Amino acid sequence: MCNHARHDRVHPIYCILPPHMLKEIAKNGTPQQRSLAIDTLSADHTFRQIRSVQAAMLAPRRGAAVAPVAAAPSVHRTIYTANQTETLPGTLVRSEGSPKSNDVSVNEAYDGLGATFEFYQEIYHRNSIDDAGMPLIGTVHYGEQYDNAFWNSQQMVFGDGDGTLFNRFTVALDVIGHELTHGVTEHAAALAYSGQPGALNESVSDVFGSLIKQYTLKQTADKADWIIGAGLLAKGVKGVGLRSMKEPGTAYDDPVLGKDPQPADMAHYVQTAQDNHGVHINSGIPNRAFCLAAIDIGGYAWDKAGRIWYETLNDSHIKPNTTFKTFAKLTVSNANRLYGANSAESKAVSKAWDTVGVL
Known part of the structure; x- marks a missing residue:
């Protein structure tokens, strides 16, 4: 925002x-x-x-x-x-x-x-x-x-x-x-636009924005660039886009734009009053979780990982103040419901959230 x-x-x-x-x-x-x-x-x-x-x-x-x-x-x-x-x-x-x-x-x-x-x-x-x-x-x-x-x-x-x-x-x-x-x-979901719910709001937009691009290009998860805004930076700017879902914090490092401030895990979560308490900054954490899960599951990211996230977004348990941990648990729950409690999909989702320090 x-x-x-x-x-x-x-x-x-x-x-x-x-x-x-x-x-x-x-x-x-x-x-x-x-x-x-x-x-x-x-x-x-x-x-x-x-x-x-x-x-x-x-x-x-x-x-x-x-x-x-x-x-x-x-x-x-x-x-x-x-x-x-x-x-x-x-x-x-x-x-x-x-x-x-x-x-x-x-x-x-x-x-x-x-x-x-x-x-x-x-x-x-x-x-x-x-x-x-x-x-x-x-x-x-x-x-x-x-x-x-x-x-x-x-x-x-x-x-x-x-x-x-x-x-x-x-x-x-x-x-x-x-x-x-x-x-x-x-x-x-009507996620509040502040703090962790706001960062989830931003992350959901990055997730499906990337999936729309991947769907149009017919790219599998391992072939996608996972960059938000590739092509948006003008020639001479030191960067590849606005955000990297795969490697948060690496999208740009430019004398004018500064350095990409996104953290890749909860150990580096940014406490700030700016940007509605960091909604564009801390979104890198759930972004990376989705990317890790999608690549681990394999195939087209919109098919299984995307469906899990979409079902979670529409889950009646989602509230305006939903935190990263609550959202993560709901993605695991929806993966279990869709693909089975011990399925590769469910394990990939759990592992991804564990890797970024949310679960």
Whole structure:
């Protein structure tokens, strides 16, 4: 979530770039890079205006668009451009079934929303983000050289990046899947966005964002890169992406961005009041647990490891304040239910959580 999160009863706005990274840019970057980072960090008032407009414009439309129970699930995408403004949703540029645009960002957003819908429908029989046919809306070219992308519980929004630190934010499919999965988590588990529940919220988005990319590329767990945001860092930046699920803390080490602060196990859990008590930082621990389990189980990660995590996300025992340990125990319980108490799958899940020090 953005550093400029709302603190009222509506859902927070979830940004892909964590505040600790933006703060490093604000401290270490060129004057232009610092200015852009500060603008992103101080955008709270703008987002408050966005939410009030969005609630008025989109809520009625969503209710009217829910498909009849008998209708087969089908994707409904609408892409807008903000034309470098901060007005949402913007100008309509592509709707469901219309031809490709000459704008690569429009097409990447359209394809990314479609790939996410297809993944959840084909693999877990989920009908869109809310499991009730929610239309998928995206806005590209938000702001001027805006270094972020976010989900605001209504739609996806993509910045173009500044070109020196970040490329356009539509370039990474797993980023799109990550942000939309925040919507899935809102509807399925309502995990609080602070501390360990918030880090689980971020981790779930990384898990399924990565699985969406792997599913699209038809990669097995041992062939996947397990990098979140590969291709997002601009040329010359010392890093491979925003986070590494396989080796948390190694995604980047750059003079401007700083060093990836994610811990790989509970022995290095970061106690901090920043970033909603470390939601983007400590998510590396459950991320690594999933990656270890998926590789140990083998095959396509969405098939068994992903199903265990998805069933856990929808488990009635999940509460808004669920901790790492509670979530881990529930993944083991669901692995036992799905594959057997002494199954290889169950053992792999238990071993993974033990390796990162949660169980």
